[in-house]
Amino acid sequence: MLPFSFRQERQNLVFAMNKTEFTKQQAFQKIKQYCAYQERCNAEVREKLFSFGLNTNDAEQIVSQLIEENYLNEERFAIQYAGGKFRMKQWGKLKIKHALKQKQVSEYSIKKALKEINDGDYQKILKKLAGQKLKVLRTEKNIFIKKKKLYDYLLQKGYEGELVREVLNY
Numbered sequence: 001m002l003p004f005s006f007r008q009e010r011q012n013l014v015f016a017m018n019k020t021e022f023t024k025q026q027a028f029q030k031i032k033q034y035c036a037y038q039e040r041c042n043a044e045v046r047e048k049l050f051s052f053g054l055n056t057n058d059a060e061q062i063v064s065q066l067i068e069e070n071y072l073n074e075e076r077f078a079i080q081y082a083g084g085k086f087r088m089k090q091w092g093k094l095k096i097k098h099a100l101k102q103k104q105v106s107e108y109s110i111k112k113a114l115k116e117i118n119d120g121d122y123q124k125i126l127k128k129l130a131g132q133k134l135k136v137l138r139t140e141k142n143i144f145i146k147k148k149k150l151y152d153y154l155l156q157k158g159y160e161g162e163l164v165r166e167v168l169n170y
Contacts, residue, residue: 021052021053022052022053022054024054024058024061024062026052027049027052027054027058027062028062028065030052031045031048031049031052031062031066032066032069032071034048035066035071035072036071039073039076039077039080039081040072040077041074041077041078041081041103041104041105042063042072042074042104043103043104044103045063045066045072046059046060046063049062049063074105074106074109075108075109075112075113077105077109078100078105078109078110078112078113079112079113079116081096081099081100081103081113082096082100082113082114082116082117083113083116083117085099086117086121086122086125090125090128090129090157091157091158092122092126092154092157092158092159092160093114093117093122093158093159093160094158094159094160095157095158096113096114096158097110097114098158100113123163126154126159126163126164126167127167129153129154129157129159130150130154130167130168133149133150133153133154134146134150137149137150147168150168151164151165151168154167
């Protein structure tokens with residue numbers, strides 16, 4: 001087995017060899033393709049630009065240019081992200097909001113994205129999730145434990161406590 005310091009040096013060397021640095025123009029072309037492939041948030045794009053070996057000033061100039069050319073749009077990203085997480089993973093608004101904050105999306109864009117979620121569909125999915133979880137919990141004899149588990153599950157999915165209590169008829 002290799003001594004720790006030698007292994008660490010070898011890892012650093014491999015990492016340095018795999019890291020490719022681009023000129024500003026090359027990075028701009030690559031990042032345009034990256035943004036055209038799917039919607040991205042500003043933080044993801046900045047992180048990618050830094051991985052290309054660009055400095056902060058160049059990265060900010062490229063981000064500005066991407067916004068001007070409409071390759072990068074925070075509102076569009078937030079709406080698409082929120083809709084996707086709601087439809088595919090059936091997340092509630094609280095969980096979506098938290099995930100968007102983690103991606104450093106502005107509060108305005110988050111509010112706009114959450115407004116795009118249809119309230120009727122939101123209620124329908126909440127009830128569907130509750131029904132599915134109740135089927136899983138059918139072996140639980142104690143009604144209070146069953147309700148607590150169901151309540152916790154729906155909160156974990158990101159649904160508001162008030163709506164969950166309404167659905168569970170507390």
